[in-house]
Amino acid sequence: MEQMDSLWLTNPTLAYRDWQAREAAGADRRPFSARSIVQHQAMFEHFRRYLLARGASINSFGADDIDAFWQTADARSYSQATRVRYVKLLDRLCRHLVFSGVRHDNPAAALLAAERWPDREPMPQYLDAAQDARLQAYLQAPGEDLASLRGRAIVAAFLATGITASEARAARLVDLQLDASRPYLFVPAHGPRDARTVHLQEFAVPLLRVWLARRATQPIDGDLLFTLTPEGRPITDMSFGRIVAAALEAIGFTGAEPSPRTLRNTFCRRQLLxxxxxxxxxxxxxxxxxRTCDRIAATIESEDGNQP
Incomplete structure:
Protein backbone atom coordinates (compact mmCIF):
# COMPACT_ATOMS: atom_id res chain seq x y z
CA MET A 1 0.00 0.00 0.00
CA GLU A 2 2.85 2.38 0.82
CA GLN A 3 4.36 1.84 -2.62
CA MET A 4 0.99 2.55 -4.25
CA ASP A 5 0.54 5.71 -2.17
CA SER A 6 3.93 7.06 -3.25
CA LEU A 7 3.03 6.35 -6.87
CA TRP A 8 0.28 8.98 -6.61
CA LEU A 9 3.06 11.53 -6.05
CA THR A 10 5.50 10.27 -8.68
CA ASN A 11 3.25 8.92 -11.44
CA PRO A 12 -0.41 9.80 -10.80
CA THR A 13 -1.47 8.61 -14.26
CA LEU A 14 -0.24 5.09 -13.55
CA ALA A 15 -1.59 5.23 -9.98
CA TYR A 16 -5.05 6.19 -11.20
CA ARG A 17 -5.06 3.48 -13.86
CA ASP A 18 -4.04 0.85 -11.30
CA TRP A 19 -6.63 2.05 -8.78
CA GLN A 20 -9.39 1.98 -11.39
CA ALA A 21 -8.48 -1.55 -12.40
CA ARG A 22 -8.24 -2.92 -8.85
CA GLU A 23 -10.59 -0.97 -6.60
CA ALA A 24 -12.67 1.86 -8.04
CA ALA A 25 -16.42 1.30 -8.14
CA GLY A 26 -19.63 3.29 -8.44
CA ALA A 27 -22.16 4.19 -5.79
CA ASP A 28 -23.61 0.65 -5.85
CA ARG A 29 -20.12 -0.80 -5.28
CA ARG A 30 -20.19 -2.52 -8.64
CA PRO A 31 -16.98 -2.19 -10.71
CA PHE A 32 -17.15 0.29 -13.56
CA SER A 33 -17.55 -1.01 -17.09
CA ALA A 34 -14.53 -1.08 -19.41
CA ARG A 35 -15.93 1.87 -21.35
CA SER A 36 -16.47 3.91 -18.17
CA ILE A 37 -12.92 3.14 -17.02
CA VAL A 38 -11.52 4.48 -20.31
CA GLN A 39 -13.66 7.62 -20.02
CA HIS A 40 -12.65 8.16 -16.37
CA GLN A 41 -8.96 7.77 -17.20
CA ALA A 42 -9.27 10.35 -20.00
CA MET A 43 -11.10 12.75 -17.66
CA PHE A 44 -8.53 12.28 -14.92
CA GLU A 45 -5.62 12.79 -17.30
CA HIS A 46 -7.21 15.98 -18.65
CA PHE A 47 -7.62 17.33 -15.11
CA ARG A 48 -4.09 16.26 -14.14
CA ARG A 49 -2.58 18.10 -17.09
CA TYR A 50 -4.63 21.17 -16.22
CA LEU A 51 -3.23 21.05 -12.68
CA LEU A 52 0.31 20.63 -13.97
CA ALA A 53 -0.02 23.72 -16.16
CA ARG A 54 -1.43 25.60 -13.18
CA GLY A 55 1.43 24.60 -10.89
CA ALA A 56 -0.75 22.38 -8.69
CA SER A 57 -0.79 18.63 -8.16
CA ILE A 58 -3.12 15.78 -7.31
CA ASN A 59 -2.19 15.93 -3.63
CA SER A 60 -2.41 19.72 -3.32
CA PHE A 61 -5.25 21.07 -5.51
CA GLY A 62 -8.10 22.85 -3.79
CA ALA A 63 -11.54 24.27 -4.44
CA ASP A 64 -10.04 27.33 -6.17
CA ASP A 65 -8.31 25.05 -8.67
CA ILE A 66 -11.59 23.28 -9.44
CA ASP A 67 -13.39 26.63 -9.82
CA ALA A 68 -10.73 27.79 -12.27
CA PHE A 69 -11.00 24.49 -14.16
CA TRP A 70 -14.68 25.23 -14.89
CA GLN A 71 -13.56 28.44 -16.63
CA THR A 72 -11.26 26.70 -19.12
CA ALA A 73 -12.32 26.58 -22.76
CA ASP A 74 -12.99 22.84 -22.62
CA ALA A 75 -14.95 22.87 -19.38
CA ARG A 76 -17.16 25.79 -20.42
CA SER A 77 -18.58 23.54 -23.15
CA TYR A 78 -19.49 20.73 -20.73
CA SER A 79 -23.13 19.83 -20.32
CA GLN A 80 -24.57 19.74 -16.81
CA ALA A 81 -24.41 15.95 -16.89
CA THR A 82 -20.70 15.98 -17.82
CA ARG A 83 -19.99 18.50 -15.06
CA VAL A 84 -21.71 16.23 -12.54
CA ARG A 85 -19.65 13.28 -13.76
CA TYR A 86 -16.46 15.30 -13.22
CA VAL A 87 -17.47 16.27 -9.69
CA LYS A 88 -18.29 12.65 -8.86
CA LEU A 89 -14.91 11.55 -10.25
CA LEU A 90 -13.02 14.15 -8.20
CA ASP A 91 -15.00 13.28 -5.07
CA ARG A 92 -14.22 9.55 -5.42
CA LEU A 93 -10.57 10.36 -6.10
CA CYS A 94 -10.17 12.70 -3.14
CA ARG A 95 -11.96 10.34 -0.72
CA HIS A 96 -9.57 7.59 -1.77
CA LEU A 97 -6.52 9.83 -1.41
CA VAL A 98 -7.65 10.99 2.05
CA PHE A 99 -8.15 7.37 3.11
CA SER A 100 -4.70 6.52 1.73
CA GLY A 101 -3.04 9.44 3.52
CA VAL A 102 -2.00 11.18 0.31
CA ARG A 103 -4.37 14.11 0.94
CA HIS A 104 -5.77 15.77 4.06
CA ASP A 105 -9.03 17.06 2.59
CA ASN A 106 -11.64 16.58 -0.13
CA PRO A 107 -12.33 19.90 -1.90
CA ALA A 108 -14.89 18.22 -4.17
CA ALA A 109 -17.22 17.20 -1.32
CA ALA A 110 -19.00 20.56 -1.12
CA LEU A 111 -19.34 20.68 -4.91
CA LEU A 112 -20.95 17.24 -4.95
CA ALA A 113 -23.62 18.44 -2.55
CA ALA A 114 -24.35 21.44 -4.76
CA GLU A 115 -24.33 19.77 -8.19
CA ARG A 116 -27.42 17.97 -9.45
CA TRP A 117 -28.20 15.88 -12.49
CA PRO A 118 -30.29 17.93 -14.92
CA ASP A 119 -33.97 17.51 -13.96
CA ARG A 120 -35.08 17.66 -17.57
CA GLU A 121 -33.58 16.96 -20.93
CA PRO A 122 -31.77 20.03 -22.27
CA MET A 123 -32.67 21.61 -25.59
CA PRO A 124 -30.68 19.81 -28.31
CA GLN A 125 -27.82 21.88 -29.67
CA TYR A 126 -27.40 22.25 -33.45
CA LEU A 127 -26.17 24.61 -36.14
CA ASP A 128 -28.87 26.50 -37.97
CA ALA A 129 -28.81 26.44 -41.78
CA ALA A 130 -26.56 29.52 -42.05
CA GLN A 131 -24.08 28.21 -39.49
CA ASP A 132 -24.11 24.80 -41.17
CA ALA A 133 -23.23 26.44 -44.49
CA ARG A 134 -20.44 28.50 -42.88
CA LEU A 135 -18.89 25.40 -41.34
CA GLN A 136 -19.05 23.50 -44.62
CA ALA A 137 -17.31 26.42 -46.36
CA TYR A 138 -14.70 26.68 -43.59
CA LEU A 139 -13.82 23.00 -43.97
CA GLN A 140 -12.89 23.48 -47.64
CA ALA A 141 -9.82 25.57 -46.76
CA PRO A 142 -6.72 23.41 -47.26
CA GLY A 143 -5.05 22.04 -44.14
CA GLU A 144 -1.62 23.49 -43.55
CA ASP A 145 -0.23 20.30 -41.98
CA LEU A 146 -1.26 16.75 -41.18
CA ALA A 147 -2.97 17.65 -37.88
CA SER A 148 -4.92 20.51 -39.47
CA LEU A 149 -6.08 18.35 -42.38
CA ARG A 150 -7.00 15.53 -40.00
CA GLY A 151 -9.04 17.95 -37.88
CA ARG A 152 -11.01 19.22 -40.87
CA ALA A 153 -11.58 15.66 -42.11
CA ILE A 154 -12.85 14.63 -38.68
CA VAL A 155 -15.30 17.53 -38.48
CA ALA A 156 -16.44 16.81 -42.04
CA ALA A 157 -17.05 13.16 -41.16
CA PHE A 158 -19.23 14.11 -38.20
CA LEU A 159 -21.11 16.79 -40.13
CA ALA A 160 -21.64 14.67 -43.24
CA THR A 161 -22.67 11.36 -41.64
CA GLY A 162 -24.10 12.05 -38.19
CA ILE A 163 -21.96 9.33 -36.61
CA THR A 164 -21.14 9.36 -32.90
CA ALA A 165 -17.69 9.92 -31.40
CA SER A 166 -17.35 6.22 -30.56
CA GLU A 167 -18.24 5.29 -34.14
CA ALA A 168 -15.68 7.75 -35.51
CA ARG A 169 -13.07 6.37 -33.13
CA ALA A 170 -13.65 2.83 -34.42
CA ALA A 171 -13.97 3.71 -38.13
CA ARG A 172 -11.41 1.98 -40.34
CA LEU A 173 -10.00 2.89 -43.72
CA VAL A 174 -11.93 0.13 -45.45
CA ASP A 175 -15.21 1.48 -44.04
CA LEU A 176 -14.93 4.70 -46.05
CA GLN A 177 -15.81 4.05 -49.69
CA LEU A 178 -15.38 7.23 -51.71
CA ASP A 179 -15.30 5.60 -55.15
CA ALA A 180 -18.74 4.03 -54.88
CA SER A 181 -21.46 5.46 -57.15
CA ARG A 182 -22.76 7.10 -53.98
CA PRO A 183 -19.82 7.51 -51.56
CA TYR A 184 -20.58 6.05 -48.15
CA LEU A 185 -19.28 5.20 -44.71
CA PHE A 186 -20.02 1.73 -43.38
CA VAL A 187 -20.69 1.68 -39.63
CA PRO A 188 -20.33 -1.83 -38.14
CA ALA A 189 -22.87 -3.15 -35.65
CA HIS A 190 -22.07 -2.28 -32.04
CA GLY A 191 -24.05 -2.55 -28.84
CA PRO A 192 -27.76 -2.40 -29.65
CA ARG A 193 -27.14 -0.71 -33.01
CA ASP A 194 -27.25 -2.71 -36.22
CA ALA A 195 -24.69 -2.21 -38.97
CA ARG A 196 -25.61 0.56 -41.37
CA THR A 197 -24.39 2.37 -44.45
CA VAL A 198 -24.48 6.17 -44.38
CA HIS A 199 -24.17 7.97 -47.71
CA LEU A 200 -21.87 10.97 -47.47
CA GLN A 201 -23.06 14.50 -48.02
CA GLU A 202 -21.29 15.84 -51.12
CA PHE A 203 -19.37 18.64 -49.39
CA ALA A 204 -17.29 16.14 -47.41
CA VAL A 205 -16.17 13.86 -50.25
CA PRO A 206 -13.29 15.99 -51.67
CA LEU A 207 -11.92 16.72 -48.20
CA LEU A 208 -12.03 13.07 -47.12
CA ARG A 209 -10.42 12.07 -50.41
CA VAL A 210 -7.53 14.45 -49.71
CA TRP A 211 -7.27 13.04 -46.18
CA LEU A 212 -7.06 9.45 -47.43
CA ALA A 213 -4.36 10.44 -49.93
CA ARG A 214 -2.33 12.19 -47.22
CA ARG A 215 -3.00 9.37 -44.76
CA ALA A 216 -1.52 6.90 -47.26
CA THR A 217 1.76 8.84 -47.47
CA GLN A 218 2.27 9.07 -43.70
CA PRO A 219 3.97 6.40 -41.57
CA ILE A 220 0.82 5.75 -39.49
CA ASP A 221 0.37 2.27 -38.04
CA GLY A 222 -2.89 0.36 -38.14
CA ASP A 223 -5.98 0.76 -40.24
CA LEU A 224 -8.02 3.27 -38.24
CA LEU A 225 -9.42 6.10 -40.31
CA PHE A 226 -8.35 8.66 -37.69
CA THR A 227 -5.55 8.21 -35.16
CA LEU A 228 -4.11 10.34 -32.39
CA THR A 229 -0.50 9.33 -32.99
CA PRO A 230 1.61 7.82 -35.81
CA GLU A 231 1.61 4.61 -33.75
CA GLY A 232 -2.10 4.23 -34.46
CA ARG A 233 -3.43 5.20 -31.05
CA PRO A 234 -7.20 5.83 -31.24
CA ILE A 235 -8.48 9.38 -30.73
CA THR A 236 -10.21 10.00 -27.40
CA ASP A 237 -13.63 11.62 -26.96
CA MET A 238 -11.90 14.64 -25.40
CA SER A 239 -9.65 15.07 -28.43
CA PHE A 240 -12.66 14.84 -30.73
CA GLY A 241 -14.37 17.46 -28.57
CA ARG A 242 -11.42 19.85 -28.80
CA ILE A 243 -11.17 19.42 -32.59
CA VAL A 244 -14.87 20.12 -33.10
CA ALA A 245 -14.86 23.02 -30.63
CA ALA A 246 -11.95 24.67 -32.46
CA ALA A 247 -13.76 24.46 -35.81
CA LEU A 248 -16.99 25.83 -34.35
CA GLU A 249 -15.13 28.66 -32.65
CA ALA A 250 -13.56 29.53 -36.00
CA ILE A 251 -17.02 30.17 -37.51
CA GLY A 252 -18.25 32.11 -34.49
CA PHE A 253 -20.54 29.45 -33.01
CA THR A 254 -21.40 30.36 -29.41
CA GLY A 255 -23.71 27.49 -28.45
CA ALA A 256 -23.46 25.77 -25.09
CA GLU A 257 -22.17 22.47 -26.48
CA PRO A 258 -19.56 22.70 -29.26
CA SER A 259 -19.21 18.92 -29.60
CA PRO A 260 -19.61 15.99 -32.03
CA ARG A 261 -23.18 15.57 -30.73
CA THR A 262 -24.02 19.08 -31.96
CA LEU A 263 -22.79 18.08 -35.42
CA ARG A 264 -24.83 14.86 -35.23
CA ASN A 265 -27.91 16.91 -34.39
CA THR A 266 -27.10 19.27 -37.26
CA PHE A 267 -26.89 16.33 -39.69
CA CYS A 268 -30.23 15.07 -38.40
CA ARG A 269 -31.84 18.50 -38.75
CA ARG A 270 -30.48 18.94 -42.28
CA GLN A 271 -32.10 15.68 -43.37
CA LEU A 272 -35.43 16.63 -41.80
CA LEU A 273 -35.32 20.06 -43.42
CA ARG A 291 -37.13 10.08 -30.18
CA THR A 292 -34.02 12.01 -31.28
CA CYS A 293 -35.63 12.96 -34.59
CA ASP A 294 -38.78 14.02 -32.77
CA ARG A 295 -36.78 16.36 -30.52
CA ILE A 296 -34.90 17.85 -33.49
CA ALA A 297 -38.11 18.14 -35.52
CA ALA A 298 -39.65 20.08 -32.65
CA THR A 299 -36.99 22.78 -33.10
CA ILE A 300 -38.04 23.16 -36.75
CA GLU A 301 -41.72 23.28 -35.85
CA SER A 302 -40.97 25.87 -33.17
CA GLU A 303 -39.18 28.09 -35.70
CA ASP A 304 -42.04 27.69 -38.17
CA GLY A 305 -44.48 28.71 -35.47
CA ASN A 306 -42.52 31.89 -34.84
CA GLN A 307 -42.61 32.95 -38.48
CA PRO A 308 -44.83 35.99 -39.18
Missing part, protein backbone atom coordinates in the same frame (compact mmCIF):
# COMPACT_ATOMS: atom_id res chain seq x y z
CA UNK A 274 -34.76 18.30 -46.76
CA UNK A 275 -38.03 16.46 -46.24
CA UNK A 276 -36.78 12.98 -45.32
CA UNK A 277 -39.15 10.96 -43.09
CA UNK A 278 -38.20 10.62 -39.43
CA UNK A 279 -38.03 6.84 -39.84
CA UNK A 280 -35.37 7.16 -42.56
CA UNK A 281 -33.32 9.71 -40.62
CA UNK A 282 -33.44 7.58 -37.49
CA UNK A 283 -32.04 4.64 -39.48
CA UNK A 284 -29.26 6.88 -40.82
CA UNK A 285 -28.35 7.70 -37.22
CA UNK A 286 -28.45 4.04 -36.20
CA UNK A 287 -31.40 4.59 -33.86
CA UNK A 288 -34.23 2.14 -33.25
CA UNK A 289 -36.62 4.81 -31.98
CA UNK A 290 -37.59 8.19 -33.44
Missing amino acids: AGLPRESVSRMLGLASH
Whole structure:
Protein backbone atom coordinates (compact mmCIF):
# COMPACT_ATOMS: atom_id res chain seq x y z
CA MET A 1 0.00 0.00 0.00
CA GLU A 2 2.85 2.38 0.82
CA GLN A 3 4.36 1.84 -2.62
CA MET A 4 0.99 2.55 -4.25
CA ASP A 5 0.54 5.71 -2.17
CA SER A 6 3.93 7.06 -3.25
CA LEU A 7 3.03 6.35 -6.87
CA TRP A 8 0.28 8.98 -6.61
CA LEU A 9 3.06 11.53 -6.05
CA THR A 10 5.50 10.27 -8.68
CA ASN A 11 3.25 8.92 -11.44
CA PRO A 12 -0.41 9.80 -10.80
CA THR A 13 -1.47 8.61 -14.26
CA LEU A 14 -0.24 5.09 -13.55
CA ALA A 15 -1.59 5.23 -9.98
CA TYR A 16 -5.05 6.19 -11.20
CA ARG A 17 -5.06 3.48 -13.86
CA ASP A 18 -4.04 0.85 -11.30
CA TRP A 19 -6.63 2.05 -8.78
CA GLN A 20 -9.39 1.98 -11.39
CA ALA A 21 -8.48 -1.55 -12.40
CA ARG A 22 -8.24 -2.92 -8.85
CA GLU A 23 -10.59 -0.97 -6.60
CA ALA A 24 -12.67 1.86 -8.04
CA ALA A 25 -16.42 1.30 -8.14
CA GLY A 26 -19.63 3.29 -8.44
CA ALA A 27 -22.16 4.19 -5.79
CA ASP A 28 -23.61 0.65 -5.85
CA ARG A 29 -20.12 -0.80 -5.28
CA ARG A 30 -20.19 -2.52 -8.64
CA PRO A 31 -16.98 -2.19 -10.71
CA PHE A 32 -17.15 0.29 -13.56
CA SER A 33 -17.55 -1.01 -17.09
CA ALA A 34 -14.53 -1.08 -19.41
CA ARG A 35 -15.93 1.87 -21.35
CA SER A 36 -16.47 3.91 -18.17
CA ILE A 37 -12.92 3.14 -17.02
CA VAL A 38 -11.52 4.48 -20.31
CA GLN A 39 -13.66 7.62 -20.02
CA HIS A 40 -12.65 8.16 -16.37
CA GLN A 41 -8.96 7.77 -17.20
CA ALA A 42 -9.27 10.35 -20.00
CA MET A 43 -11.10 12.75 -17.66
CA PHE A 44 -8.53 12.28 -14.92
CA GLU A 45 -5.62 12.79 -17.30
CA HIS A 46 -7.21 15.98 -18.65
CA PHE A 47 -7.62 17.33 -15.11
CA ARG A 48 -4.09 16.26 -14.14
CA ARG A 49 -2.58 18.10 -17.09
CA TYR A 50 -4.63 21.17 -16.22
CA LEU A 51 -3.23 21.05 -12.68
CA LEU A 52 0.31 20.63 -13.97
CA ALA A 53 -0.02 23.72 -16.16
CA ARG A 54 -1.43 25.60 -13.18
CA GLY A 55 1.43 24.60 -10.89
CA ALA A 56 -0.75 22.38 -8.69
CA SER A 57 -0.79 18.63 -8.16
CA ILE A 58 -3.12 15.78 -7.31
CA ASN A 59 -2.19 15.93 -3.63
CA SER A 60 -2.41 19.72 -3.32
CA PHE A 61 -5.25 21.07 -5.51
CA GLY A 62 -8.10 22.85 -3.79
CA ALA A 63 -11.54 24.27 -4.44
CA ASP A 64 -10.04 27.33 -6.17
CA ASP A 65 -8.31 25.05 -8.67
CA ILE A 66 -11.59 23.28 -9.44
CA ASP A 67 -13.39 26.63 -9.82
CA ALA A 68 -10.73 27.79 -12.27
CA PHE A 69 -11.00 24.49 -14.16
CA TRP A 70 -14.68 25.23 -14.89
CA GLN A 71 -13.56 28.44 -16.63
CA THR A 72 -11.26 26.70 -19.12
CA ALA A 73 -12.32 26.58 -22.76
CA ASP A 74 -12.99 22.84 -22.62
CA ALA A 75 -14.95 22.87 -19.38
CA ARG A 76 -17.16 25.79 -20.42
CA SER A 77 -18.58 23.54 -23.15
CA TYR A 78 -19.49 20.73 -20.73
CA SER A 79 -23.13 19.83 -20.32
CA GLN A 80 -24.57 19.74 -16.81
CA ALA A 81 -24.41 15.95 -16.89
CA THR A 82 -20.70 15.98 -17.82
CA ARG A 83 -19.99 18.50 -15.06
CA VAL A 84 -21.71 16.23 -12.54
CA ARG A 85 -19.65 13.28 -13.76
CA TYR A 86 -16.46 15.30 -13.22
CA VAL A 87 -17.47 16.27 -9.69
CA LYS A 88 -18.29 12.65 -8.86
CA LEU A 89 -14.91 11.55 -10.25
CA LEU A 90 -13.02 14.15 -8.20
CA ASP A 91 -15.00 13.28 -5.07
CA ARG A 92 -14.22 9.55 -5.42
CA LEU A 93 -10.57 10.36 -6.10
CA CYS A 94 -10.17 12.70 -3.14
CA ARG A 95 -11.96 10.34 -0.72
CA HIS A 96 -9.57 7.59 -1.77
CA LEU A 97 -6.52 9.83 -1.41
CA VAL A 98 -7.65 10.99 2.05
CA PHE A 99 -8.15 7.37 3.11
CA SER A 100 -4.70 6.52 1.73
CA GLY A 101 -3.04 9.44 3.52
CA VAL A 102 -2.00 11.18 0.31
CA ARG A 103 -4.37 14.11 0.94
CA HIS A 104 -5.77 15.77 4.06
CA ASP A 105 -9.03 17.06 2.59
CA ASN A 106 -11.64 16.58 -0.13
CA PRO A 107 -12.33 19.90 -1.90
CA ALA A 108 -14.89 18.22 -4.17
CA ALA A 109 -17.22 17.20 -1.32
CA ALA A 110 -19.00 20.56 -1.12
CA LEU A 111 -19.34 20.68 -4.91
CA LEU A 112 -20.95 17.24 -4.95
CA ALA A 113 -23.62 18.44 -2.55
CA ALA A 114 -24.35 21.44 -4.76
CA GLU A 115 -24.33 19.77 -8.19
CA ARG A 116 -27.42 17.97 -9.45
CA TRP A 117 -28.20 15.88 -12.49
CA PRO A 118 -30.29 17.93 -14.92
CA ASP A 119 -33.97 17.51 -13.96
CA ARG A 120 -35.08 17.66 -17.57
CA GLU A 121 -33.58 16.96 -20.93
CA PRO A 122 -31.77 20.03 -22.27
CA MET A 123 -32.67 21.61 -25.59
CA PRO A 124 -30.68 19.81 -28.31
CA GLN A 125 -27.82 21.88 -29.67
CA TYR A 126 -27.40 22.25 -33.45
CA LEU A 127 -26.17 24.61 -36.14
CA ASP A 128 -28.87 26.50 -37.97
CA ALA A 129 -28.81 26.44 -41.78
CA ALA A 130 -26.56 29.52 -42.05
CA GLN A 131 -24.08 28.21 -39.49
CA ASP A 132 -24.11 24.80 -41.17
CA ALA A 133 -23.23 26.44 -44.49
CA ARG A 134 -20.44 28.50 -42.88
CA LEU A 135 -18.89 25.40 -41.34
CA GLN A 136 -19.05 23.50 -44.62
CA ALA A 137 -17.31 26.42 -46.36
CA TYR A 138 -14.70 26.68 -43.59
CA LEU A 139 -13.82 23.00 -43.97
CA GLN A 140 -12.89 23.48 -47.64
CA ALA A 141 -9.82 25.57 -46.76
CA PRO A 142 -6.72 23.41 -47.26
CA GLY A 143 -5.05 22.04 -44.14
CA GLU A 144 -1.62 23.49 -43.55
CA ASP A 145 -0.23 20.30 -41.98
CA LEU A 146 -1.26 16.75 -41.18
CA ALA A 147 -2.97 17.65 -37.88
CA SER A 148 -4.92 20.51 -39.47
CA LEU A 149 -6.08 18.35 -42.38
CA ARG A 150 -7.00 15.53 -40.00
CA GLY A 151 -9.04 17.95 -37.88
CA ARG A 152 -11.01 19.22 -40.87
CA ALA A 153 -11.58 15.66 -42.11
CA ILE A 154 -12.85 14.63 -38.68
CA VAL A 155 -15.30 17.53 -38.48
CA ALA A 156 -16.44 16.81 -42.04
CA ALA A 157 -17.05 13.16 -41.16
CA PHE A 158 -19.23 14.11 -38.20
CA LEU A 159 -21.11 16.79 -40.13
CA ALA A 160 -21.64 14.67 -43.24
CA THR A 161 -22.67 11.36 -41.64
CA GLY A 162 -24.10 12.05 -38.19
CA ILE A 163 -21.96 9.33 -36.61
CA THR A 164 -21.14 9.36 -32.90
CA ALA A 165 -17.69 9.92 -31.40
CA SER A 166 -17.35 6.22 -30.56
CA GLU A 167 -18.24 5.29 -34.14
CA ALA A 168 -15.68 7.75 -35.51
CA ARG A 169 -13.07 6.37 -33.13
CA ALA A 170 -13.65 2.83 -34.42
CA ALA A 171 -13.97 3.71 -38.13
CA ARG A 172 -11.41 1.98 -40.34
CA LEU A 173 -10.00 2.89 -43.72
CA VAL A 174 -11.93 0.13 -45.45
CA ASP A 175 -15.21 1.48 -44.04
CA LEU A 176 -14.93 4.70 -46.05
CA GLN A 177 -15.81 4.05 -49.69
CA LEU A 178 -15.38 7.23 -51.71
CA ASP A 179 -15.30 5.60 -55.15
CA ALA A 180 -18.74 4.03 -54.88
CA SER A 181 -21.46 5.46 -57.15
CA ARG A 182 -22.76 7.10 -53.98
CA PRO A 183 -19.82 7.51 -51.56
CA TYR A 184 -20.58 6.05 -48.15
CA LEU A 185 -19.28 5.20 -44.71
CA PHE A 186 -20.02 1.73 -43.38
CA VAL A 187 -20.69 1.68 -39.63
CA PRO A 188 -20.33 -1.83 -38.14
CA ALA A 189 -22.87 -3.15 -35.65
CA HIS A 190 -22.07 -2.28 -32.04
CA GLY A 191 -24.05 -2.55 -28.84
CA PRO A 192 -27.76 -2.40 -29.65
CA ARG A 193 -27.14 -0.71 -33.01
CA ASP A 194 -27.25 -2.71 -36.22
CA ALA A 195 -24.69 -2.21 -38.97
CA ARG A 196 -25.61 0.56 -41.37
CA THR A 197 -24.39 2.37 -44.45
CA VAL A 198 -24.48 6.17 -44.38
CA HIS A 199 -24.17 7.97 -47.71
CA LEU A 200 -21.87 10.97 -47.47
CA GLN A 201 -23.06 14.50 -48.02
CA GLU A 202 -21.29 15.84 -51.12
CA PHE A 203 -19.37 18.64 -49.39
CA ALA A 204 -17.29 16.14 -47.41
CA VAL A 205 -16.17 13.86 -50.25
CA PRO A 206 -13.29 15.99 -51.67
CA LEU A 207 -11.92 16.72 -48.20
CA LEU A 208 -12.03 13.07 -47.12
CA ARG A 209 -10.42 12.07 -50.41
CA VAL A 210 -7.53 14.45 -49.71
CA TRP A 211 -7.27 13.04 -46.18
CA LEU A 212 -7.06 9.45 -47.43
CA ALA A 213 -4.36 10.44 -49.93
CA ARG A 214 -2.33 12.19 -47.22
CA ARG A 215 -3.00 9.37 -44.76
CA ALA A 216 -1.52 6.90 -47.26
CA THR A 217 1.76 8.84 -47.47
CA GLN A 218 2.27 9.07 -43.70
CA PRO A 219 3.97 6.40 -41.57
CA ILE A 220 0.82 5.75 -39.49
CA ASP A 221 0.37 2.27 -38.04
CA GLY A 222 -2.89 0.36 -38.14
CA ASP A 223 -5.98 0.76 -40.24
CA LEU A 224 -8.02 3.27 -38.24
CA LEU A 225 -9.42 6.10 -40.31
CA PHE A 226 -8.35 8.66 -37.69
CA THR A 227 -5.55 8.21 -35.16
CA LEU A 228 -4.11 10.34 -32.39
CA THR A 229 -0.50 9.33 -32.99
CA PRO A 230 1.61 7.82 -35.81
CA GLU A 231 1.61 4.61 -33.75
CA GLY A 232 -2.10 4.23 -34.46
CA ARG A 233 -3.43 5.20 -31.05
CA PRO A 234 -7.20 5.83 -31.24
CA ILE A 235 -8.48 9.38 -30.73
CA THR A 236 -10.21 10.00 -27.40
CA ASP A 237 -13.63 11.62 -26.96
CA MET A 238 -11.90 14.64 -25.40
CA SER A 239 -9.65 15.07 -28.43
CA PHE A 240 -12.66 14.84 -30.73
CA GLY A 241 -14.37 17.46 -28.57
CA ARG A 242 -11.42 19.85 -28.80
CA ILE A 243 -11.17 19.42 -32.59
CA VAL A 244 -14.87 20.12 -33.10
CA ALA A 245 -14.86 23.02 -30.63
CA ALA A 246 -11.95 24.67 -32.46
CA ALA A 247 -13.76 24.46 -35.81
CA LEU A 248 -16.99 25.83 -34.35
CA GLU A 249 -15.13 28.66 -32.65
CA ALA A 250 -13.56 29.53 -36.00
CA ILE A 251 -17.02 30.17 -37.51
CA GLY A 252 -18.25 32.11 -34.49
CA PHE A 253 -20.54 29.45 -33.01
CA THR A 254 -21.40 30.36 -29.41
CA GLY A 255 -23.71 27.49 -28.45
CA ALA A 256 -23.46 25.77 -25.09
CA GLU A 257 -22.17 22.47 -26.48
CA PRO A 258 -19.56 22.70 -29.26
CA SER A 259 -19.21 18.92 -29.60
CA PRO A 260 -19.61 15.99 -32.03
CA ARG A 261 -23.18 15.57 -30.73
CA THR A 262 -24.02 19.08 -31.96
CA LEU A 263 -22.79 18.08 -35.42
CA ARG A 264 -24.83 14.86 -35.23
CA ASN A 265 -27.91 16.91 -34.39
CA THR A 266 -27.10 19.27 -37.26
CA PHE A 267 -26.89 16.33 -39.69
CA CYS A 268 -30.23 15.07 -38.40
CA ARG A 269 -31.84 18.50 -38.75
CA ARG A 270 -30.48 18.94 -42.28
CA GLN A 271 -32.10 15.68 -43.37
CA LEU A 272 -35.43 16.63 -41.80
CA LEU A 273 -35.32 20.06 -43.42
CA ALA A 274 -34.76 18.30 -46.76
CA GLY A 275 -38.03 16.46 -46.24
CA LEU A 276 -36.78 12.98 -45.32
CA PRO A 277 -39.15 10.96 -43.09
CA ARG A 278 -38.20 10.62 -39.43
CA GLU A 279 -38.03 6.84 -39.84
CA SER A 280 -35.37 7.16 -42.56
CA VAL A 281 -33.32 9.71 -40.62
CA SER A 282 -33.44 7.58 -37.49
CA ARG A 283 -32.04 4.64 -39.48
CA MET A 284 -29.26 6.88 -40.82
CA LEU A 285 -28.35 7.70 -37.22
CA GLY A 286 -28.45 4.04 -36.20
CA LEU A 287 -31.40 4.59 -33.86
CA ALA A 288 -34.23 2.14 -33.25
CA SER A 289 -36.62 4.81 -31.98
CA HIS A 290 -37.59 8.19 -33.44
CA ARG A 291 -37.13 10.08 -30.18
CA THR A 292 -34.02 12.01 -31.28
CA CYS A 293 -35.63 12.96 -34.59
CA ASP A 294 -38.78 14.02 -32.77
CA ARG A 295 -36.78 16.36 -30.52
CA ILE A 296 -34.90 17.85 -33.49
CA ALA A 297 -38.11 18.14 -35.52
CA ALA A 298 -39.65 20.08 -32.65
CA THR A 299 -36.99 22.78 -33.10
CA ILE A 300 -38.04 23.16 -36.75
CA GLU A 301 -41.72 23.28 -35.85
CA SER A 302 -40.97 25.87 -33.17
CA GLU A 303 -39.18 28.09 -35.70
CA ASP A 304 -42.04 27.69 -38.17
CA GLY A 305 -44.48 28.71 -35.47
CA ASN A 306 -42.52 31.89 -34.84
CA GLN A 307 -42.61 32.95 -38.48
CA PRO A 308 -44.83 35.99 -39.18
